[in-house]
Amino acid sequence: MATELKNLTKRSDNYSQWYNELVVKADLAEPSAVRGCMVIKPYGYAIWEKMQHTLDTMFKSTGVQNAYFPLLIPKSFLCREAEHVEGFAKECAVVTHYRLKNDPDGKGVIVDPEAKLEEELIVRPTSETIIWGTYKNWIQSYRDLPLLINQWANVMRWEMRTRMFLRTSEFLWQEGHCAHATAEENEARTVLMINTYADFAEKYMAMPVIKGVKTANERFAGALNTYTIEAMMQDGKALQAGTSHNLGQNFAKAFDVTFVNKDNQPEYVWANSWGVSTRLMGALIMIHSDDNGLVLPPHLAPIQVVIVPIYKNDEQRDLISKTVLPIVDRLRSLGISVKFDDADNRRPGFKFAEYELKGIPVRLAIGPRDIENGTVEIMRRDTLEKSIGKLEGIENTVAALLEEIQTNIYQKALKQRQDMMRTVDTYEEFKKEIEKGGFILAHWDGTTETEEKVKNETKATIRCIPLDGDKTPGKCMVTGKPSAQRVIFARNY
Amino acid sequence: MATELKNLTKRSDNYSQWYNELVVKADLAEPSAVRGCMVIKPYGYAIWEKMQHTLDTMFKSTGVQNAYFPLLIPKSFLCREAEHVEGFAKECAVVTHYRLKNDPDGKGVIVDPEAKLEEELIVRPTSETIIWGTYKNWIQSYRDLPLLINQWANVMRWEMRTRMFLRTSEFLWQEGHCAHATAEENEARTVLMINTYADFAEKYMAMPVIKGVKTANERFAGALNTYTIEAMMQDGKALQAGTSHNLGQNFAKAFDVTFVNKDNQPEYVWANSWGVSTRLMGALIMIHSDDNGLVLPPHLAPIQVVIVPIYKNDEQRDLISKTVLPIVDRLRSLGISVKFDDADNRRPGFKFAEYELKGIPVRLAIGPRDIENGTVEIMRRDTLEKSIGKLEGIENTVAALLEEIQTNIYQKALKQRQDMMRTVDTYEEFKKEIEKGGFILAHWDGTTETEEKVKNETKATIRCIPLDGDKTPGKCMVTGKPSAQRVIFARNY
Numbered sequence: 001m002a003t004e005l006k007n008l009t010k011r012s013d014n015y016s017q018w019y020n021e022l023v024v025k026a027d028l029a030e031p032s033a034v035r036g037c038m039v040i041k042p043y044g045y046a047i048w049e050k051m052q053h054t055l056d057t058m059f060k061s062t063g064v065q066n067a068y069f070p071l072l073i074p075k076s077f078l079c080r081e082a083e084h085v086e087g088f089a090k091e092c093a094v095v096t097h098y099r100l101k102n103d104p105d106g107k108g109v110i111v112d113p114e115a116k117l118e119e120e121l122i123v124r125p126t127s128e129t130i131i132w133g134t135y136k137n138w139i140q141s142y143r144d145l146p147l148l149i150n151q152w153a154n155v156m157r158w159e160m161r162t163r164m165f166l167r168t169s170e171f172l173w174q175e176g177h178c179a180h181a182t183a184e185e186n187e188a189r190t191v192l193m194i195n196t197y198a199d200f201a202e203k204y205m206a207m208p209v210i211k212g213v214k215t216a217n218e219r220f221a222g223a224l225n226t227y228t229i230e231a232m233m234q235d236g237k238a239l240q241a242g243t244s245h246n247l248g249q250n251f252a253k254a255f256d257v258t259f260v261n262k263d264n265q266p267e268y269v270w271a272n273s274w275g276v277s278t279r280l281m282g283a284l285i286m287i288h289s290d291d292n293g294l295v296l297p298p299h300l301a302p303i304q305v306v307i308v309p310i311y312k313n314d315e316q317r318d319l320i321s322k323t324v325l326p327i328v329d330r331l332r333s334l335g336i337s338v339k340f341d342d343a344d345n346r347r348p349g350f351k352f353a354e355y356e357l358k359g360i361p362v363r364l365a366i367g368p369r370d371i372e373n374g375t376v377e378i379m380r381r382d383t384l385e386k387s388i389g390k391l392e393g394i395e396n397t398v399a400a401l402l403e404e405i406q407t408n409i410y411q412k413a414l415k416q417r418q419d420m421m422r423t424v425d426t427y428e429e430f431k432k433e434i435e436k437g438g439f440i441l442a443h444w445d446g447t448t449e450t451e452e453k454v455k456n457e458t459k460a461t462i463r464c465i466p467l468d469g470d471k472t473p474g475k476c477m478v479t480g481k482p483s484a485q486r487v488i489f490a491r492n493y
Numbered sequence: 494m495a496t497e498l499k500n501l502t503k504r505s506d507n508y509s510q511w512y513n514e515l516v517v518k519a520d521l522a523e524p525s526a527v528r529g530c531m532v533i534k535p536y537g538y539a540i541w542e543k544m545q546h547t548l549d550t551m552f553k554s555t556g557v558q559n560a561y562f563p564l565l566i567p568k569s570f571l572c573r574e575a576e577h578v579e580g581f582a583k584e585c586a587v588v589t590h591y592r593l594k595n596d597p598d599g600k601g602v603i604v605d606p607e608a609k610l611e612e613e614l615i616v617r618p619t620s621e622t623i624i625w626g627t628y629k630n631w632i633q634s635y636r637d638l639p640l641l642i643n644q645w646a647n648v649m650r651w652e653m654r655t656r657m658f659l660r661t662s663e664f665l666w667q668e669g670h671c672a673h674a675t676a677e678e679n680e681a682r683t684v685l686m687i688n689t690y691a692d693f694a695e696k697y698m699a700m701p702v703i704k705g706v707k708t709a710n711e712r713f714a715g716a717l718n719t720y721t722i723e724a725m726m727q728d729g730k731a732l733q734a735g736t737s738h739n740l741g742q743n744f745a746k747a748f749d750v751t752f753v754n755k756d757n758q759p760e761y762v763w764a765n766s767w768g769v770s771t772r773l774m775g776a777l778i779m780i781h782s783d784d785n786g787l788v789l790p791p792h793l794a795p796i797q798v799v800i801v802p803i804y805k806n807d808e809q810r811d812l813i814s815k816t817v818l819p820i821v822d823r824l825r826s827l828g829i830s831v832k833f834d835d836a837d838n839r840r841p842g843f844k845f846a847e848y849e850l851k852g853i854p855v856r857l858a859i860g861p862r863d864i865e866n867g868t869v870e871i872m873r874r875d876t877l878e879k880s881i882g883k884l885e886g887i888e889n890t891v892a893a894l895l896e897e898i899q900t901n902i903y904q905k906a907l908k909q910r911q912d913m914m915r916t917v918d919t920y921e922e923f924k925k926e927i928e929k930g931g932f933i934l935a936h937w938d939g940t941t942e943t944e945e946k947v948k949n950e951t952k953a954t955i956r957c958i959p960l961d962g963d964k965t966p967g968k969c970m971v972t973g974k975p976s977a978q979r980v981i982f983a984r985n986y
Contacts (some may be wrong), residue, residue, distance in 0.1 A: 042558035065535035070527045094590040098651040108572040158591040198772040
């Protein structure tokens with residue numbers, strides 16, 4: 001492991017390769033035998049579980065309940081909402097048969113040609129269609145509304161170019177699907193969920209995000225409006241971290257979902273949907289980590305503190321254990337997850353390297369001299385700084401340090417984004433600046449034509465029309481036509 | 494709802510119809526637009542989440558970690574372990590294409606014939622093959638063992654006859670896949686997990702189970718030995734609630750997974766796998782419920798206590814709320830989940846009927862007279878008995894009552910099983926007795942031939958060779974040949 005660590009590519013040499021290596025070396029995930037699909041390893045999955053648990057609690061505190069809908073969607077369902085099928089659902093896994101049989105000509109099995117489905121089934125790329133097909137039976141009256149449902153599920157989109165966590169054919173996600181009686185309530189819930197995602201990103205992932213609205217071109221297929229949170233990675237590229245869609249009455253109309261209002265009149269239901277996925281893992285890895293490996297925010301680290309004993313013989317080892325075990329208990333009683341690694345078959349230096357690579361926020365090292373002096377060596381992963389602390393009250397020192405690290409890595413990411421975010425007024429300047437990466441605030445005339453031109457010529461897309469900040473009108477940097485406000489351009493993942 | 498409740502078929506009239514209706518009327522699940530697949534509704538899913546959370550905690554306390562493996566399995570993987578493919582994997586969903594396209598001849602989309610996969614992919618019916626294909630890279634040395642991994646996932650088996658929760662084409666489950674250095678450790682883990690399932694069934698589901706071993710005929714495809722827990726439903730039929738398989742070195746050999754032992758010699762790894770599924774929901778519903786609806790064990794009920802105010806005007810309502818809200822807080826501080834249903838648009842009788850149908854263990858009803866007297870009406874769902882309790886200290890009364898209900902429904906189910914479990918010595922007697930349902934303990938000569946004969950002639954299968962209880966040898970009831978011990982015959986779900 002110590003040797004493998006040394007082999008980690010530097011970010012400055014090849015950011016993309018650094019990421020791919022880090023995912024594998026830190027035991028987060030690995031490619032599988034199935035094209036474009038990954039295996040999420042226990043350490044990676046433990047981080048995802050913490051994300052899931054936190055998000056699930058946040059959703060439920062707003063009244064959302066979980067449910068589960070079928071994996072397979074009849075092909076005809078995808079065509080019900082015209083814009084949805086137009087913008088979506090072409091590259092997907094199609095189930096055509098339901099039986100294998102022994103190969104009559106040899107070994108192994110073949111698909112039984114007699115077991116062909118009448119209608120093909122699609123492995124869900126997203127579940128609006130099957131869910132709105134179901135809601136038709138759940139909603140009759142305004143008393144049945146709002147309906148606030150979330151599903152934790154796997155989905156598949158047959159991606160041609162895949163990268164672990166960032167873009168895989170199969171990925172894990174949650175998809176919320178709410179139904180409301182009025183346009184106002186529907187919009188309020190759409191906004192509430194993008195705010196929930198932003199809170200999660202900032203408070204737990206320590207990842208600053210910009211909330212905004214997608215342009216018509218980048219909108220979810222079938223949505224009136226898509227809200228997004230956009231984060232900036234260390235290489236200056238944007239990563240879309242979560243979206244919340246106001247679907248208007250499109251799906252209700254496509255699946256004929258009406259309710260009787262208080263005046264006893266039938267009306268179409270209003271819809272929104274919102275999701276985040278294991279892509280967040282990619283963002284988490286990329287935003288804080290360094291050339292020594294992963295840097296995890298304490299609020300999501302499966303192990304927050306590791307304690308490594310430094311000893312030369314069994315006597316010393318026992319002495320250290322006697323001191324450390326009560327400390328482990330005191331840390332746990334503060335809700336801190338701690339690992340005491342007294343394994344005998346690996347040297348301390350080896351352990352240090354592994355825990356650095358895995359991004360454990362705080363490492364304590366204790367030797368016999370420390371016991372004598374009542375001290376402990378404290379290493380914080382974010383800055384790699386070492387200090388000497390007192391054993392007495394160490395649990396409070398650690399608790400405070402974890403919060404300090406959480407704040408520090410957020411501030412560091414925020415500063416980096418601010419440093420790489422700038423205002424540009426001419427298209428010429430824009431073309432130069434976009435080569436340096438980062439977020440560029442520029443005026444845009446609001447047309448898809450101009451957006452496409454910029455994309456084709458510079459590979460930059462409009463990440464969002466930001467909700468907060470400067471709203472001064474101006475002139476489009478490309479066409480000179482009026483612009484309502486500056487939008488954010490960037491290259492993206 | 495109150496009217497719908499009256500329409501619930503009685504168990505004595507048609508047990509099977511009673512079950513199907515109950516699943517839908519209690520808002521647990523419903524059929525979907527996809528053949529054989531169900532939608533798990535929020536109330537049903539909330540129960541499943543409690544099961545998941547409890548089991549997950551139990552697994553982790555034995556050192557198991559979660560991970561995630563791909564949904565799709567290359568067809569060739571299924572053929573690697575010969576017995577596995579022989580006994581399995583024929584009826585499954587097959588992905589043959591990865592793209593749709595607009596229908597050139599009309600509306601809608603068709604499967605793009607140019608997007609045919611070189612090798613078909615199977616929606617996992619279980620994951621031994623893909624997981625052991627992965628373990629090959631994870632295991633080199635004895636230091637990498639044991640490897641204790643679990644996955645929460647959806648799986649598909651293309652069932653011809655489906656029933657919600659009991660047998661659906663797609664279902665949710667967990668599958669544990671452990672790798673060990675020795676046969677002894679492997680067997681110990683296999684047994685540990687069946688014991689874990691038995692503990693869960695008895696302590697949380699309040700469902701008595703019999704632990705035993707499956708006959709060769711009923712064993713998991715590719716296993717040396719399958720442990721099972723078998724429960725008896727109210728109609729006397731058996732339900733297999735969980736299994737744990739000792740896979741020996743079969744999968745390690747099929748996927749060439751070896752490790753270097755302490756003597757520096759290569760050896761094949763030992764394997765076990767174990768799983769429970771949303772089928773447990775079917776068992777939970779069937780074992781305790783009655784003609785009035787669901788009866789849930791307090792340890793798994795999403796809502797343990799419901800409080801219904803009885804009032805005639807706003808003044809009374811406010812008065813009751815003032816008394817009830819602190820009680821809600823006190824119940825919650827004891828970890829009891831409580832719903833205060835002060836909704837104004839439904840009468841108390843309607844609410845009572847709904848909460849009976851949904852199996853809320855304890856119902857409290859409070860009117861203005863109760864406030865005056867410092868009393869409350871307590872209804873327990875298991876016996877439907879009402880009593881008057883004191884408002885003071887009601888949280889302790891409720892806490893004790895919940896435990897009493899948990900114990901009572903377990904004892905009731907245990908008594909029913911004991912009443913319907915009997916010993917039979919001749920095949921003639923057996924044929925009569927099996928018609929009355931229940932578990933029949935009889936001697937069997939250990940051959941698949943005899944087992945099949947009994948199955949064909951009576952529809953009864955050997956549920957298990959019980960681990961505990963009478964081990965006296967005897968003579969097979971069919972052939973008169975020697976029998977090592979009595980086994981359990983029953984008709985089953």
